[in-house]
Amino acid sequence: MNLLTRVSLRNRALIALISVIAIGFGLIATAQMKKELFPDLQMPQAFVTTSYDGASPEAVETEVTEPLEAALNNVAEVEKVSSVSTAGSSQVIVETKYGTSSDEIVRQLQRAVSQAQPQLPDGSEPEVFSASTADIPIAMLTVTGSDDPEALAQELDDVAVPELKRIDGVRAVDVTGAPVKEVSIEADEDKLEDEGLSPDALAGILQANGIPTSAGDLVDEGKTTPVSVGARLTSVDQIANLALPGKDEPVLLKDVAKVEMREADSQSISRTNGEPALSLMVMKKPDGNIVEISDAVAEKLPDVTERMSDNVEFHTVFDQAPFIKQSIDDLVNEGVFGLIFAVLVILVFLLSVRATIITAISIPLSLLVTLLSLWLSGYSLNMLTLAALTISIGRVVDDSIVVIEAIRRRHAQGGTKFTSIMGAVSEVAGAITASTLTTMAVFVPMIFVSGQTGEMFRPFALTAAIALAASLLVALTIVPVLAYWFLRARESRVKLTRAQKQQIRADRKANLRQWKSERKAVRKRPVSIEAPAGRHATSELPVIGESDRTAPTRTAAGGTAATAAPTAATASGTAAGAQPGSDVDELAALRSPVTRLQKTYVPFISASTKHPVITLIIAVLVLAGTVFMIPQLKTELFPDTGQDFLQVEQSFDAGSSLEESGEQAAIVEDVFENYDEIESYQLSIGDDSMGGDATTGIHLLNLKPGVSIKDLSAKLEEDFEDLDGAGEITIQSEGGGMSNDIEVSVTGSDNDKLATASEDIAHAVRDLDEVQSVTTDLEATQPTLEVDIDRKKAAEEGLDEATVGQVVQRAMNGQQIGNVVIDNLGHRVVLHAGDVSTVEELEDLEIPVTAQASAGAGASGTGEDGAGDMGQDTDAGMMPGAPAPAPVPEPETETVKLSEIAEVNRTETPAEIRHTEGQRSVTVTITPAGNDLGAASQAVQKAAADVDTPQGVTVDFGGATAEQQEAFTQMGLALLAAILITFVILVATFKSLLQPLILLVSIPFAATGSIGLSLLTDTPLGMTSMVGLLMLVGIVVTNAIVLIDLINHFRRHGVELRTAVIHGARLRYRPILMTAAATIFALVPMALGISGEGMLISKPLAIVVIGGLVSSTLLTLILVPVLYLLLESVKERRSERRTIKDMSRSHVIDQAEAEAEQKKAAATAAAAGGSAAGSTAAGSTAAGEAASGVRADTTVDTSAEAPADAPAASATDAEATRTSGTDAASGTDGSADDTTSDSGETGTSGAGEKPE
Known part of the structure; x- marks a missing residue:
C-alpha cells in the first residue's frame, strides 16, 4: 500500500487527471443507468394456468389439476407443487430451486404439460409462465369518457397502443377490460330436425372445413410445386356459407343456424373513480429504463388524447417512476445532509478547513466510482442499490479521516511534505486496509444466502463493497496527493497573534522576491553545450528534475538569510529521532503533547487500566442487559416501502x-x-x-x-x-410493502376433518390481541348444481357422460368449437344449442338419443384435438391431419329428458380448492395487528398447538411466518460466517490468534446500542435491520483495528506495555471519534426520515448502525485496551517465568559442571602426586571465572536489545528487560502506576517486583 501512495505522490498530475476522468464517467454512468423500483428478481416459481369453462371447482380439481400435478412432480428441479382450483380455472404453483434458469424451467414444465395433455378435457389449454419482477407493469392507465366500450377499445388499439409502443424500451401495451367478440353459431333445432341433422353435425363442421391440407409436391417440367388443399376461413360470411348435407340437398349453415359476430359475455369489471373504464398496461423490455419510459408516456399522452374522441380522458392509476424519482431525490438529499454533517464533524475535530475539504472530497468521488462500476457491471439504480449508497456515505469517509489525521500530525513534527505524508500513510495503511477488508468481507456471505433474502440483498452487498473499496483507493492515492498540494507543511501548535500573522505574510513576500531574483539569475546563466572530456563527464552536467530546482534563501525578520531547503540529514531520508535507515521517526507520535480532547479521555483509560477487573465486570453487566432486551424487540419481515x-x-x-x-x-x-x-x-x-x-x-x-x-x-x-x-x-x-399475513396450512385427505380442524384453528386465533382479522378458504362457498348421470339408463339410450355433458354445455354457456382470425384478430367460435336459465329448464333439456359419443367428443376440442385451428398458422414444416369426413344426414331421432337419465342436485362447494403436495388443504390467513410479526406468529403458533386436530390432519405455518424464519436463519448464518471471515483477516493482519479475539469482543457490544435504539424508536427488527447488524460486524472492528495496530507499533519499538496502551489509545482517540461521529451523523437524516417517505426501507438499517456504533465505540475505547493489557501482561509473565527458569537451570548446571571439573582435576592431581596440588587449585579458579564470564556476557548482550530512543523506564524495568531476553521493553506485571504530567507526557512507570 505504501508503494501505491509513493507512486501517486510521484505522479500527482496523472492522479489528478484520472480523478477528473473518473468523475466525468461517473456522472455519465449515473445519467445512463437503468432506474427501477427493485432489481429484476427471477423468483423460483412458475405457474401453470388452465381454463375449463363451466366446470365446478371439484370438476376442475379432478379433471385438470390432479393430472397436471402428477406430471409436474416428475420434473427434477421442482421442489414443491401446490394448486388452486376454482370455478372454470386451475392454477398450479411450482416452486423450484433459487438460481435455476427460469427459461429452462419453463421448457421442462411445458414438456411435462404436453405429456399430460391427453388426460385433460377437450378445450382446456394449459399455459406455462415464470414469475419475475420484470412482469410488473411500469404504468397502469385507465381510460374513461365513452359510452361505447367497444368503440373505445377499437380506438385505443388504433391510436393509443401503436403510439405508446413506439417508445424506446416498451415491450407491450395491453388493453384490459375491453369487451371481447366471438363468432356465435346459434342452432335452430327445428330446422336441424327438418334436415335430419343434430347439433353434433354443426360441431364437426369446422373439422371438415377451414384447415388447409398439404397434399404433397407436384413436379412439372423439372419444377417442384407444393400443393395445398383448402383455405382458411377469414370472415363470418365464409363460416355462414359452409355447406351441410341435408335430406334432399346440401344446406348452408346459415339456413339451420344463426351465425354472427357478437360481444361475448362479460367476465370482468373495470372502473375508475366509479365510472366504467378500460385499462392500459405498459410493459417494459428487460433493459428498459422505467423513468425514461414513464416520462415519454406522459409526454405523448396529451397528443394521444387530442387524437381520441371527445370526453376521453386518461388517468394514471399506477406508475413506478414517481417513486423511483422520489427515491433518487431522497438519496441526493440524504447525501447532501450526510456530507454536511460529516464535514462539520471533521471540521470540529481537525479545526482545519483545508483538511476538511480534502477529506470531504472522498465522499462524492467514492460514490461516483461506485456508480461507474455498477453501470459497467450492468446493475440498475433501484431501491436497494440506492439504500447501499446512502448507507455508504458515512462509511467511505472513514479511511480518509484516518489518513488526513495522521498526515497533519506528521506535518506538525516538521520535515518535508513527501516524507511526512509517506510516514503518515505507512503508519496507518495497514490498519485502514485491514479495517476496510473486514468491512467488505462481511458482505461475502450474502453471495451464498439463498431464498428471497439473497436475491434481494445481493445487489445491496455488492454496491456497499464497491463503495468501500473505492474509499480505500481514494484514501491511499488521491487524499495524499491533495494533502501534498493543499496542506501546509507545518501547522502552529499555539494560537498566533495578529502581529505574528503579519510577520508571516511579510516573510512570505520577502522570500518570494528573493526566490524570483535567484531564478532570474539562473536563467541568465550561460549553459554549456559541450560536455567536459573524461569518462564520467556526463555526471557533471546539471540534471533537470526535482534536484535542479534551486531552493530560495529565506530572509528572516531580523535580516538573517537562511536556506529554506531541507537539511542534508532530512534530504537523505533521516529525520530527527528516526531509526537508522528509516524514513520516518517511528516513536515521534509517542512524544507528542496531550491535546485538550485527549485530556478528556486519558483519565478514563488510566483508571480502566489500573482497575481492569472492575472494567470487565461492568462490561459483563452491559452484555447481560443486552440479552435481557432481546425478547422485548418487535420483529417484521420487510418494512413499508413508503409508496x-x-x-x-x-x-x-x-x-x-x-x-x-x-x-x-x-x-x-x-x-x-x-x-x-x-x-x-x-x-x-x-x-x-x-x-x-x-x-x-x-x-x-x-x-x-x-x-x-x-x-x-x-x-x-x-x-x-x-x-x-x-x-x-x-x-x-x-x-406497497410485502404482505405480513400469517398462513396456517391444514392438509389432509378427509374434507370433513379439514373443515373441522380449520374452523377450530380460526376460532382459537380470532380472539387474540395480536390478530387483526382471520379468514379461511372454507368460509367462501358457492352453490353448485351437480348432474348425477345414471350410467345404465344412459347406456340404454346410447348415451354416455361425455355426450350428455357436451349437450348440457351447449345449452347453457355454449361450446367452443374452434378459433378464427378475422381482420388480424383472433376470435372464438362458440356453438349454442338450446337456452337453459333455470333448474327446471335444465331438467327438461332434450338429449338426442341417437347422438354418438365419439362424434360429440371429437367436436368439443380445439386445434389438433378436434375443432381445428382455422385462424392460426401452423408451425413451418408441420402437416395438419386430414380433415374429418363431412357429416352425413342422420335419421330422424328421438330425445329423452335429462331428468329421465340423471338427477340434478343442489350442493354447496368451496369457492376454491387448494392442494399442497397433492393433498387437499385449507389455508387459514391471519393478518397481524400492529407491526410485531414475531409476537403475532408466536401467539398464533401457541394457540394452534392447543387445538386438538383430528387424526390424519397436519398443520404447517407459512406465509410471512415461514419467510421470516427462513430469512432470519439465513441471515444468522451469514452473520456467523462474516465473523469467521473477519477473524481470518485479523489473524492474517496481526499474525496472532489471541489479539483478533480482543477485537471481536466489540461485536456483541454493537448489539447493545442497536437493540437499545430500536426499542427507543419502536423500530421492529426486520431484514433491513439484519443487514445493518451484518454491516456492523465490519464497521465496529475498524476502530479496534486502528487502535491495536498502533499499540503493536509502539510495542515493536520497545515501548513498555502499559505506556504503549495508554499512548496508543490517546493517539487513536480523535480518529476513532471522528470516524464514528462522521458515520453516525451522516446516517442521522436517514434515521429521522427528514427527506421523505421514499427512504423508509433504509430507516431501520440506519437506526441499527447508529446505535451499534455509539455503544461499540464507547466500549472499544475502554474495554479493548484493558483486554489487550491483560492478555499481553499474562504473556509477559509467562515469558519472564520461562526466562528465569532457564537462567536458574543454567546457573545450577554451570555450578554442577564446575564442581565436576574440580573433582576431575583433584583426582588427576592425586594420581600425579602431591607436587601438582597448587596447579589444580589454579585451574579450578579459572574454570569458575570462565563460567561467571559467560553469564556476564549474556547479560550484556540482552541489555543491548533495548532501543536507545525508547521512553525512560525505571531501573527495575531495565533490569527485567535485561533478564528476560525478549523483545518486550518491560518485565512488570502490569501493576505499575503511570502518571500523566500537566504537559501530557506519561511519566516513568513505577517499579515492580521481579518475579522469583
Whole structure:
C-alpha cells in the first residue's frame, strides 16, 4: 500500500487527471443507468394456468389439476407443487430451486404439460409462465369518457397502443377490460330436425372445413410445386356459407343456424373513480429504463388524447417512476445532509478547513466510482442499490479521516511534505486496509444466502463493497496527493497573534522576491553545450528534475538569510529521532503533547487500566442487559416501502354474479369518494383483473403526496366496519410493502376433518390481541348444481357422460368449437344449442338419443384435438391431419329428458380448492395487528398447538411466518460466517490468534446500542435491520483495528506495555471519534426520515448502525485496551517465568559442571602426586571465572536489545528487560502506576517486583 501512495505522490498530475476522468464517467454512468423500483428478481416459481369453462371447482380439481400435478412432480428441479382450483380455472404453483434458469424451467414444465395433455378435457389449454419482477407493469392507465366500450377499445388499439409502443424500451401495451367478440353459431333445432341433422353435425363442421391440407409436391417440367388443399376461413360470411348435407340437398349453415359476430359475455369489471373504464398496461423490455419510459408516456399522452374522441380522458392509476424519482431525490438529499454533517464533524475535530475539504472530497468521488462500476457491471439504480449508497456515505469517509489525521500530525513534527505524508500513510495503511477488508468481507456471505433474502440483498452487498473499496483507493492515492498540494507543511501548535500573522505574510513576500531574483539569475546563466572530456563527464552536467530546482534563501525578520531547503540529514531520508535507515521517526507520535480532547479521555483509560477487573465486570453487566432486551424487540419481515398507494381487497359473497359483485364494490367506492387524500381509485373484478375472479375485487388507491398511509388505513378500517352487504374488506398492503399475513396450512385427505380442524384453528386465533382479522378458504362457498348421470339408463339410450355433458354445455354457456382470425384478430367460435336459465329448464333439456359419443367428443376440442385451428398458422414444416369426413344426414331421432337419465342436485362447494403436495388443504390467513410479526406468529403458533386436530390432519405455518424464519436463519448464518471471515483477516493482519479475539469482543457490544435504539424508536427488527447488524460486524472492528495496530507499533519499538496502551489509545482517540461521529451523523437524516417517505426501507438499517456504533465505540475505547493489557501482561509473565527458569537451570548446571571439573582435576592431581596440588587449585579458579564470564556476557548482550530512543523506564524495568531476553521493553506485571504530567507526557512507570 505504501508503494501505491509513493507512486501517486510521484505522479500527482496523472492522479489528478484520472480523478477528473473518473468523475466525468461517473456522472455519465449515473445519467445512463437503468432506474427501477427493485432489481429484476427471477423468483423460483412458475405457474401453470388452465381454463375449463363451466366446470365446478371439484370438476376442475379432478379433471385438470390432479393430472397436471402428477406430471409436474416428475420434473427434477421442482421442489414443491401446490394448486388452486376454482370455478372454470386451475392454477398450479411450482416452486423450484433459487438460481435455476427460469427459461429452462419453463421448457421442462411445458414438456411435462404436453405429456399430460391427453388426460385433460377437450378445450382446456394449459399455459406455462415464470414469475419475475420484470412482469410488473411500469404504468397502469385507465381510460374513461365513452359510452361505447367497444368503440373505445377499437380506438385505443388504433391510436393509443401503436403510439405508446413506439417508445424506446416498451415491450407491450395491453388493453384490459375491453369487451371481447366471438363468432356465435346459434342452432335452430327445428330446422336441424327438418334436415335430419343434430347439433353434433354443426360441431364437426369446422373439422371438415377451414384447415388447409398439404397434399404433397407436384413436379412439372423439372419444377417442384407444393400443393395445398383448402383455405382458411377469414370472415363470418365464409363460416355462414359452409355447406351441410341435408335430406334432399346440401344446406348452408346459415339456413339451420344463426351465425354472427357478437360481444361475448362479460367476465370482468373495470372502473375508475366509479365510472366504467378500460385499462392500459405498459410493459417494459428487460433493459428498459422505467423513468425514461414513464416520462415519454406522459409526454405523448396529451397528443394521444387530442387524437381520441371527445370526453376521453386518461388517468394514471399506477406508475413506478414517481417513486423511483422520489427515491433518487431522497438519496441526493440524504447525501447532501450526510456530507454536511460529516464535514462539520471533521471540521470540529481537525479545526482545519483545508483538511476538511480534502477529506470531504472522498465522499462524492467514492460514490461516483461506485456508480461507474455498477453501470459497467450492468446493475440498475433501484431501491436497494440506492439504500447501499446512502448507507455508504458515512462509511467511505472513514479511511480518509484516518489518513488526513495522521498526515497533519506528521506535518506538525516538521520535515518535508513527501516524507511526512509517506510516514503518515505507512503508519496507518495497514490498519485502514485491514479495517476496510473486514468491512467488505462481511458482505461475502450474502453471495451464498439463498431464498428471497439473497436475491434481494445481493445487489445491496455488492454496491456497499464497491463503495468501500473505492474509499480505500481514494484514501491511499488521491487524499495524499491533495494533502501534498493543499496542506501546509507545518501547522502552529499555539494560537498566533495578529502581529505574528503579519510577520508571516511579510516573510512570505520577502522570500518570494528573493526566490524570483535567484531564478532570474539562473536563467541568465550561460549553459554549456559541450560536455567536459573524461569518462564520467556526463555526471557533471546539471540534471533537470526535482534536484535542479534551486531552493530560495529565506530572509528572516531580523535580516538573517537562511536556506529554506531541507537539511542534508532530512534530504537523505533521516529525520530527527528516526531509526537508522528509516524514513520516518517511528516513536515521534509517542512524544507528542496531550491535546485538550485527549485530556478528556486519558483519565478514563488510566483508571480502566489500573482497575481492569472492575472494567470487565461492568462490561459483563452491559452484555447481560443486552440479552435481557432481546425478547422485548418487535420483529417484521420487510418494512413499508413508503409508496403512495394502497391496495384493498374485497371478497364478495360466494356465488355472486359479476353484476352483484359490481354492486357490492360500489358500496366501497362510495367510501373512497369521501376522502380528499385519495387522488383516484381503480376497481378490477374478474378474470381480466389483477389476479382476481368474480368473487374478488381489487381496489387500487392512488394517494396524494404527503398523505400518511398508516393514518389513512386506520380511518378506512373504521369506515369498513360499518358497511353492510359489502362482503369482507382487507387492506392488503400499505404503501406497497410485502404482505405480513400469517398462513396456517391444514392438509389432509378427509374434507370433513379439514373443515373441522380449520374452523377450530380460526376460532382459537380470532380472539387474540395480536390478530387483526382471520379468514379461511372454507368460509367462501358457492352453490353448485351437480348432474348425477345414471350410467345404465344412459347406456340404454346410447348415451354416455361425455355426450350428455357436451349437450348440457351447449345449452347453457355454449361450446367452443374452434378459433378464427378475422381482420388480424383472433376470435372464438362458440356453438349454442338450446337456452337453459333455470333448474327446471335444465331438467327438461332434450338429449338426442341417437347422438354418438365419439362424434360429440371429437367436436368439443380445439386445434389438433378436434375443432381445428382455422385462424392460426401452423408451425413451418408441420402437416395438419386430414380433415374429418363431412357429416352425413342422420335419421330422424328421438330425445329423452335429462331428468329421465340423471338427477340434478343442489350442493354447496368451496369457492376454491387448494392442494399442497397433492393433498387437499385449507389455508387459514391471519393478518397481524400492529407491526410485531414475531409476537403475532408466536401467539398464533401457541394457540394452534392447543387445538386438538383430528387424526390424519397436519398443520404447517407459512406465509410471512415461514419467510421470516427462513430469512432470519439465513441471515444468522451469514452473520456467523462474516465473523469467521473477519477473524481470518485479523489473524492474517496481526499474525496472532489471541489479539483478533480482543477485537471481536466489540461485536456483541454493537448489539447493545442497536437493540437499545430500536426499542427507543419502536423500530421492529426486520431484514433491513439484519443487514445493518451484518454491516456492523465490519464497521465496529475498524476502530479496534486502528487502535491495536498502533499499540503493536509502539510495542515493536520497545515501548513498555502499559505506556504503549495508554499512548496508543490517546493517539487513536480523535480518529476513532471522528470516524464514528462522521458515520453516525451522516446516517442521522436517514434515521429521522427528514427527506421523505421514499427512504423508509433504509430507516431501520440506519437506526441499527447508529446505535451499534455509539455503544461499540464507547466500549472499544475502554474495554479493548484493558483486554489487550491483560492478555499481553499474562504473556509477559509467562515469558519472564520461562526466562528465569532457564537462567536458574543454567546457573545450577554451570555450578554442577564446575564442581565436576574440580573433582576431575583433584583426582588427576592425586594420581600425579602431591607436587601438582597448587596447579589444580589454579585451574579450578579459572574454570569458575570462565563460567561467571559467560553469564556476564549474556547479560550484556540482552541489555543491548533495548532501543536507545525508547521512553525512560525505571531501573527495575531495565533490569527485567535485561533478564528476560525478549523483545518486550518491560518485565512488570502490569501493576505499575503511570502518571500523566500537566504537559501530557506519561511519566516513568513505577517499579515492580521481579518475579522469583
